[in-house]
Amino acid sequence: MDVGTPLGPPGVAHVNTKAIVQLRSVGKTYASGDNQVAALTNVTLDFLPGTFTAVMGPSGSGKSTLLHCAGGLACVDTGEVVVAGTALNGLSENALTRLRRERIGFVFQSFNLVPSLTVWQNVxxxxxxxxxxxxxxxxxxxxxxxxxxxxxxxxxxxxSGGQQQRVAIARALVTRPKVLFADEPTGALDSRASRDVLVLLRNMAERSGQTIIMVTHDPAAAAYAGRVVFLGDGRVVGELLDPTPEAVAAHLTQLEQAPC
Known part of the structure; x- marks a missing residue:
């Protein structure tokens, strides 16, 4: 997959009509006291239908910020995000809410279940x-x-906590969204339950054509994806196709040991 496709002429957005999620020269900066911290810098990525991508990198590399920007939970400062053919830049909050409800699924570390509802009703x-x-x-x-x-x-x-996380995942999957964003979706599960969830996610991509983008710190979890994108200091610094846990771990070690 092309992670460096150039933009077209000034004022003309380059569009990959095959991609479900596109990020083009995305930048995002946060204020930290009197300083500005660049969480993402010039990130350009495509995510195609039926693909399962893991996003990895050292702490503070911009993984969760990328997920939030790509899913319309945070606005970008520069560049463009397109989801299922819709550019997120400039959309009203109501339009973003409809897009997220109809086209996007989210799973986060916090379960966000409604305590008064049963499992069935939550899902x-x-x-x-x-x-x-x-x-x-x-x-x-x-x-x-x-x-x-x-x-x-x-x-x-x-x-249990693991069961609650599985309910949250089921709730995100039940609408069969065009794209599922998952932030550490197996973080509260034991190894067997984690494996079951990751196999389910992989099968959804392969059999149902859904696009899945997962942030994880676990090389074994990332190896269930077909592609791993690595971030470092808010930039795309590499990727692996058909990854193994060993290859992912080795790449992460190189990133963590790289000089600033």
């Missing part, structure tokens, strides 16, 4: 919020795939 919530009736077969299939069939009537406070 079907995005469909209800979109004004549609939740197909029972879809909800059942997602819950079964994540090992939650026997927990459908439980509420979050009756579940």
């Amino acid at each position: 079907e919530l995005p469909i209800r919020l979109a004004g549609r009736r939740a197909p029972q077969a879809e909800v059942t299939a997602v819950l079964a795939g994540l090992g939650l069939t026997d927990r459908v009537r439980h509420r979050p406070d009756q579940l």
